Amino acid sequence: MALAAGDRLGPYEEAIAELQKGLTLSGGESEMAGALGHAYALAGKRGEAEKALVELNERSTQQYVAPFDVAVIYVGLGAMSPTFEWLDKAYEDHSTWLTYIKVDPRFDSIRDDPRYRDLLRRMRLPE
Numbered sequence: 001m002a003l004a005a006g007d008r009l010g011p012y013e014e015a016i017a018e019l020q021k022g023l024t025l026s027g028g029e030s031e032m033a034g035a036l037g038h039a040y041a042l043a044g045k046r047g048e049a050e051k052a053l054v055e056l057n058e059r060s061t062q063q064y065v066a067p068f069d070v071a072v073i074y075v076g077l078g079a080m081s082p083t084f085e086w087l088d089k090a091y092e093d094h095s096t097w098l099t100y101i102k103v104d105p106r107f108d109s110i111r112d113d114p115r116y117r118d119l120l121r122r123m124r125l126p127e
Contacts, residue, residue, distance in 0.1 A: 012043035030056055031097075034069030038106055041076030049077055066090065068097040072106055084115045091122060098123065 019036040026032045037052030053073050056065050071086035090098045101107055102125060110116045120127055 012039060015039045016043060016045075028059075030059065030065045030069040033059075034066075034072040037073035038076035041073060041078075046077065049073055066095060066097065067093055068095045075107055075110060078109070080110065080113065080115075083110060084113070084119075087119055091119060 016036065016039050019032065019039050023029070023032040023036055033052055033056055037049045037056075040046075040052060041049035053070065056070055056073075059065050067086045067089035071083050071090060074083040074086060087098070087101075101123075102120070107116075117127055
């Protein structure tokens with residue numbers, strides 16, 4: 001049985017439960033918080049996704065938060081301008097996760113955007 005584009009993570013509730021466990025086990029690592037926020041957004045839990053953004057922003061005043069992790073939430077919310085603002089910050093930050101942007105399915109929705117192609121060009125990655 002083929003999965004629809006929105007079903008890549010399987011049932012959202014299961015994915016969210018597993019990501020919540022991962023967030024706890026990781027001690028609240030920003031990568032897990034970003035993935036959980038993304039899952040909330042895809043599940044239509046916009047308030048929870050926005051809460052994850054607030055928490056990452058608050059955490060960033062005390063410790064490093066990878067810009068890529070914030071971008072993951074924004075792309076899930078469909079907020080393209082903030083997504084690209086944070087991807088640009090990830091680029092400036094030399095984020096290692098950014099090297100996967102061409103294959104990370106969470107970013108499928110931005111592939112046709114000229115800003116995506118510009119990012120690839122700056123990273124010297126072929127389109």
